[in-house]
Amino acid sequence: MVMYRYRGVTALVTGASKGLGAAYAHELARRGAHLVLVARSGDALRRVADEIREAHQVDVHPVTADLTAPDGVTGLIAELDRRGHTVDLLVNNAGAGAVGPFLSSSLQRNVSSVELNVTALMSLTHVLGGRMAERGHGGIINVASTAAFQSMPYQASYAATKAFVLSFTESLAEELRGTGVRVMGAHPGATATGFFDGTTATMNPAFIDAPEGVAVKTLDAFARGAVNSYPGRAVNRVASWVPRVLPRTTVTRLTGQLNRRLGLHRAHDLG
């Protein structure tokens, strides 16, 4: 497959105000892509945009949007059209998840993570992917997780949303194979971001990857034409095979044990 060239394309990155999204934005700019950056926090988004403009000769357009609001995605599309932006590469990165025992976690946090990780991702893919298909070229990177490959007690709905992203992305990649529109899922493992902010949960420091390295590996894999990318440490990819060989119940017991060891069975939202 021909290497994807980032120089001169316009990439839209959701969840670009911090964490992995900001790292994707910086790395895309380093590779010469112009950017549309989307998140709810306008100030943080503008700070990321200013940093990128200082470091790279690319256009950067921050657009504030809440992708879980009823008109979040349609409003964003209308704003893109009003500003005349054509999106060549969509990076569906914005994501969130409830943590802790499902029945004692906030239903609202669970539901809004489904709206963000599933509904908004699918809606943006439908509209912007449709336009790419009409033009005969484009790219979509959907950020899932290593959580996509097995059920995860104490992150039950989060892992389920990421399983959706994995399945949806692989199907779409096959439907669009040969059309000029590339589709890839990225499956980072634990990454040093604010993902658990607002909860009591913490990540095991021995197994955390840096977002900058995850961004580099994701974009390299997409350029090569991969359908799935494992941009974290090598063991993540090996771990994604375990659920394919062990019985599902065994795997769920193991992930439950692991998450209990990390204290996620006691985790809850702060405030």
Ligand SMILES: NC(=O)c1ccc[n+]([C@@H]2O[C@H](COP(=O)([O-])OP(=O)(O)OC[C@H]3O[C@@H](n4cnc5c(N)ncnc54)[C@H](OP(=O)(O)O)[C@@H]3O)[C@@H](O)[C@H]2O)c1
């Ligand atoms: N960190 C990890 O260990 C890890 C591992 C595997 C996969 N991932 C995935 O990587 C992606 C990025 O996560 P992260 O770790 O970088 O998390 P993060 O630091 O919490 O960043 C999440 C981003 O999403 C944006 N966002 C949240 N709700 C939004 C909404 N309703 N509308 C628009 N934007 C919204 C946030 O900005 P605002 O708050 O300003 O809206 C922020 O920019 C997610 O899909 C996550 O599931 C993370």
